[in-house]
Amino acid sequence: MTTQTTAPLSPSAPVEGAPKGFIGLPATVGRALATGGSALAVVSTFLAWTWTSEYPGDLTVYGYPGGLQVLVLIGGLLSVLLGLASYGLWGLGRLFPGSADAALKLAVLGTFATAWYTVVDISAELGGVVNLEPGAYVVALATLVALVGVLALPFTWPEPEPIDPEDTSWEQFKHHRRQNWAVVKASVAAKSPGPAPQRPAFVDILVIVAVMAVGLIVFTYGIGTEYDQQFIGFLIIVGFGFGALAKAGLVARVSAITARHRTLTMISAFVAAALFPFTQSDDQYATIGVYILIFATVALGLNIVVGLAGLLDLGYVAFLGVGAYTSALVSGSPSSPLHVQWPFWASALCGAVVAMIFGVIIGAPTLRLRGDYLAIVTLGFGEIFRITVLNMDGTSGPDVTNGSNGISSIPNLDILGFDFGQEHTILGFTLARFANYFLLMLLITLIVVVVFRRSSDSRIGRAWIAIREDETAALAMGINGFRVKLIAFALGACLAGLAGSVQAHVTYTVTPEQYQFAHVVPPNSAFLLAAVVLGGMGTISGPLVGAALLYLIPAKLQFLGNYQLLAFGLALVLLMRFRPEGLIPNRRRQLEFHEETEAPAVLTKAGA
Template identity: 75%
Template sequence: MTTQTTTPDTTGAPTPGAPTSGLLGIPAPAARALATGGSLLTIAATFLAWTWTSAFPGDLTVYGYPGGLQVLVLIGGALTTLLALASYDIKGLRRLTPAGADAAVKLAALATFATAWYTVLAISVELGGVVNLEPGGYLVATTSLATLLGALALPFRRPEPDPIDPDSTGWEKFTHRLTHAWHTTKAAFASGTPRPVRELPSYAEILIIVGILALGLVVFTYGIGTSYDELFVGFLILAGLGFAALNKAGLIAQASQITARHQNITLFGAFIAAALFPFTQTDDQYATLGVYILIFATVALGLNIVVGLAGLLDLGYVAFLGVGAYAASLVSGSPSSPFHVHFPFWAAVIVGALASLVFGVLIGAPTLRLRGDYLAIVTLGFGEIFRITANNLDGTSGPDLTNGSNGISSIPNLDVLGLDFGAAHDIAGFTIGRFANYFFLMLLITAVVVLVFRRSGNSRIGRAWVAIREDETAALAMGINGFRVKLIAFAVGACLAGLAGTVQAHVTYTVTPEQYLFAGAIPPNSAFLLAAVVLGGMGTIAGPLIGAALLFLIPNKLQFLGDYQLFAFGVALILLMRFRPEGLIPNRRRQLEFHDEADAPAALGKTGA
């Protein structure tokens, strides 16, 4: 039985009622030492050879220089070491764990252990047994396991029970103890709130923002540029559990507070960081993924107006992307177009955006008086009607407009102000290829969409959208014209999707009906767009952008799983929704929806971007 005494908590301060040990019964000081020492030995093991042959990707045969998956284990070990040292309340490391260190150490140790053991098992399976391991492989398996055991033995913080009213009945006392037991268990796994720390000067917070954006660029560039499947799986394990560890430590919440105080600088810096991405690539191989991610993310941000702000469940939103793409392709000089005209890009953009806007009004006007599931069914039907109609406008089943299933092909590259987007260009000694050119163009359009979303969300109409989303009946009672407000949201969202569709048409060269399904293995489609908004964080700017990037990148990188690709992806989504239901970058309202009254102060302390 675990004894209850006064022992240091995760910050080093005495906490009455805290246990002397965690899950394994090891005393807290010994567990802390085991976690710290094990992580240091894990770091040392990454400088040894893990296998004798370079047949395993990454060449893990070198002594003194980590490579491939060893680098990921090294990063995980370093993170675990820092958090473990911070648990000793060492001066200078306190800011690393504003919400406490023990829970964060557990997750960091788990990230290191999972990455190390995945590598060891992959070597054994691919090369034919553990006999192919060198001493470094055995050592990292042992030390990462010891680190995890030490971390699991760290004590949980248990809050003191509220005093029981002596006048309470026996049943009330029982329910009080039951409620306290529930909150005690929940507190063991809940994210902590940053403890008060001395506020930094503005220049220091701006430097922190620069560091966060630089780290984000490095992580994204590394993830998108993983050259083999095993490395990407290891990256996913470390990134996912590492993010959870930083969140437990309170660093994510603290970073959100800092970026919220400097929103304009954060947005400007984020676009600068994104603009640097093509310069990190030596060819168009990964710039291709970059431009498709931007298209997907921009459309998801437009859908966020409809779903995140106005609360309208739209299951056919990808059709507006298709309308914009078809409209632009018909007037951009394609030989498959029956109009045989070639508009300049600015005119094609206007045509695509206006076409989607008109369709948004035409579809929204008769249907937006519906609510909830009925509206979702109607929008789902619109998405299918658009695809089937585009398939039938082939000159046989209907007028010759879209060339049927063959689509509009051979769409020429853009030529804006004499700049040929189909040709490579040299900028400051860097060669910028075709997809990098479209990446910069799409980044500019993304900036426009972000500006529209931000300005509209903070406007009077934006507040009306939120009121409709929260309680439409109450909003109508306060004099808001619900139908007009929802129609504006539908039209604006459709227009932004059409804007992205004009670029997609030129990037893909061909526009076909099969690109605009409700669901499929590869985005963009309506299901993935909705998932990007919900998982990223409804009602925020950064949420859908990050959600869309993850939902586009991960399926593309997991294609080696074959038939198990969607299964693994689905499991990842289930885990994310279980442990982060409010989204990766939630706003305050969404956080409060997923927290009870006891957790409300913690949720209010976190600010979404």
């Protein structure tokens, strides 16, 4: 029997009847324009974009990019690299196993948006285009040419096979999607060079270290942006750049490597995070870092309840408040009616245990409910907690929490003679107050990550997932649904209480207003739930990344004023529309949202 094969077409080969882009140019011309325009944009970053240093970033220097020019430089270099990969030059196709054309489109769009945003903002801020220097005109023209080039790249919509005319329109739509995806997979398989050879273990280790180093650089750059325009450009480049690398298949390849070395990846990630305070010259951005870790740790605890067990908890921030108030009461604060000062390990343990007890008390009578009814009850518990501590002021109730004044003047921690409120010099680096608390909170986060990972991989973790997927089927298989859900509720509350114990000392004061369902400044129940959904439910890294974004972006977008939440909500809507499974999805959830995705032989673990 003879097997007939068809040689794969090169990206530049003309095909009769081949699909075209939005404009009528050939695809080869489009790739050339996109690559050449991006290269010219890179050159333009070494020219002056304005004549005055009044615009932030000092874009007046020739030969040295600064401010937003650096971001355009990065976007341009990525676009050039993907453009060369689309031609298959220098073996770049092996580095980017996905769709180079789709990745090139996103990279060019990100570079174009950043460049034109900068040019328009310079004109608006300084009073007209007369303030632009030649470099600004060059980058505007170059990115426009690159945009025209990517608009010429083809969009493939293959003709679907005939289907049953009695199918509903929704079934027809899904059938079209499956057919389209099958053609795309066949095209990628045809261009694939075959199974990749086995890599030495040290290569995977180097890849993981490099990824963590890049992550640290990106996070440090983002958190250290000095002005609003630079942060907006940073968001544009990072968003489109991540999308381009995902389309190119690089994200999937790195994810496969990290999945094979989960322990090494976790250790590398925490080492990279521990290096963050040593990259800072003062406490300005370490402050944001420690609050991000508090937010991320609580979000990871909520991920046990929502992501693994599938329980919609809208009052989870109350458990953070329980831990914070418990720790504050035994912290030695002069406004505490108990007038005792326990060591940190005792106060942290007490905060976690008291929060767990509250989780059992609240969960026992309510966890027999499902869905919206459970969400309403937990929302009510969050409000009950806030109102209760507000009324325990000695007038409306017993004098325990000082009402709206809260418990103030909470002293800094002192562990084994190490005062977290004082500056300390380590290896020649000076760590101030918030840097000290950042390292302590990082240790707490590591504990929570280990608990989450061990729990999700255990028998009880598999029971949580079974309850989440189909509670009726899980009960029919002999799983004690009430007991399993109560354990998830209690464990999640315990982890939130542990984080609250540190938060009390970081903020100096705990008040009822900090623990509302919706509040301008996270953490609150709404932002916590959004962090879990945005990052990816049922994963470890998802809520950590989601919490970091949800805290960092509002902190940097304060200049929007009353429009801050509008912009934030719009961004969430767009993300849920185009990536409903989250930024770092669990494999099972990704299969739920994308039926055309081929299921692997063995699903990754829930905590991946």
